[in-house]
Amino acid sequence: MSDDNRKKEEMTETQSHEVRPGAVPPNASISRKLRDFYDAVQEEGIPDRFLDLLERLEQAEKNAKPVNAK
Amino acid sequence: MSKEDEIDDRGFKRDLLASLPNLRAFAVSLTGRHDKADDLVQDTIMKAWANQTSFTAGTNMRAWLFTILRNEFYSQMRKRGREVQDSDGLFSERFSVHPEQYGRLDLQDFRKALDKLPDDQREAIILVGAAGFAYEEAAAICGCAVGTIKSRVSRARTRLQELLGVSGEGDYGPDAGDAAITSRAFGS
Numbered sequence: 001m002s003d004d005n006r007k008k009e010e011m012t013e014t015q016s017h018e019v020r021p022g023a024v025p026p027n028a029s030i031s032r033k034l035r036d037f038y039d040a041v042q043e044e045g046i047p048d049r050f051l052d053l054l055e056r057l058e059q060a061e062k063n064a065k066p067v068n069a070k
Numbered sequence: 071m072s073k074e075d076e077i078d079d080r081g082f083k084r085d086l087l088a089s090l091p092n093l094r095a096f097a098v099s100l101t102g103r104h105d106k107a108d109d110l111v112q113d114t115i116m117k118a119w120a121n122q123t124s125f126t127a128g129t130n131m132r133a134w135l136f137t138i139l140r141n142e143f144y145s146q147m148r149k150r151g152r153e154v155q156d157s158d159g160l161f162s163e164r165f166s167v168h169p170e171q172y173g174r175l176d177l178q179d180f181r182k183a184l185d186k187l188p189d190d191q192r193e194a195i196i197l198v199g200a201a202g203f204a205y206e207e208a209a210a211i212c213g214c215a216v217g218t219i220k221s222r223v224s225r226a227r228t229r230l231q232e233l234l235g236v237s238g239e240g241d242y243g244p245d246a247g248d249a250a251i252t253s254r255a256f257g258s
Contacts, residue, residue, distance in 0.1 A: 029234075030199075030227055030231060030234070031199055033180040033234075034180070034184075034196070034200045034230075035199070036180075037177050037181060037184070038095045038196065038200035039200075040177065041091075041095035041098045041099075042091040042092055042094070042095045043091075044091070044094075045091060047094075047108060049108065049112070050090060050108075050111065050112070050115060051087075053112060053116075054083055054086070054115065054119075057116070057119045058083065
């Protein structure tokens with residue numbers, strides 16, 4: 001009967017609202033793979049082009065702002 | 071201008087930078103490609119910068135940025151029509167960075183499965199299962215009801231389990247359109 005119970009549990013867990021992603025045994029490997037995939041990109045860090053872009057945006061803003069507008 | 075403004079600017083930039091790796095991973099998930107993703111992130115940074123006054127300090131900047139990126143993504147898709155992803159190395163390009171560390175083949179299979187999900191299911195499971203948003207936040211980002219997000223996440227999980235359960239047969243999977251794209255991607 002434990003198999004039946006487990007099946008029942010899986011079904012409810014899939015539909016339950018309170019289940020946190022990653023905490024559910026039947027989906028555990030899906031969740032882990034999903035995070036592995038995602039983390040692999042995150043761990044690439046921030047490409048220089050974005051650092052440069054922010055630098056330029058910041059500079060442009062400084063230049064555009066009248067120093068003593070009032 | 072005033073000191074306060076400068077301090078605010080720095081805070082804005084700092085928070086934006088802190089969110090970038092996560093935002094970029096979301097962009098890669100949506101577009102499926104690093105180069106397109108980075109263009110999308112660049113557009114998002116420029117939009118966010120131009121609209122920084124509309125960001126309420128103290129609220130969730132990450133969710134704000136994700137919303138901008140997502141809107142940008144769909145509006146670009148609508149403008150161009152969904153381009154068939156080109157054939158030169160769709161999957162090889164994606165994992166060109168540290169493939170050896172992550173069990174490259176394993177992740178490729180996963181990526182292929184993820185690509186087969188409908189857009190709305192894919193973004194839902196990414197937001198909740200990987201990007202670290204609560205269902206409520208994901209719903210706000212996608213502009214839909216919390217229940218809708220929950221059911222999309224649930225369907226996405228089921229579908230991924232099915233797809234990965236039959237991995238190896240994925241290349242001629244059930245969706246003819248996707249299969250065609252896949253074979254083009256691998257064809258050259």
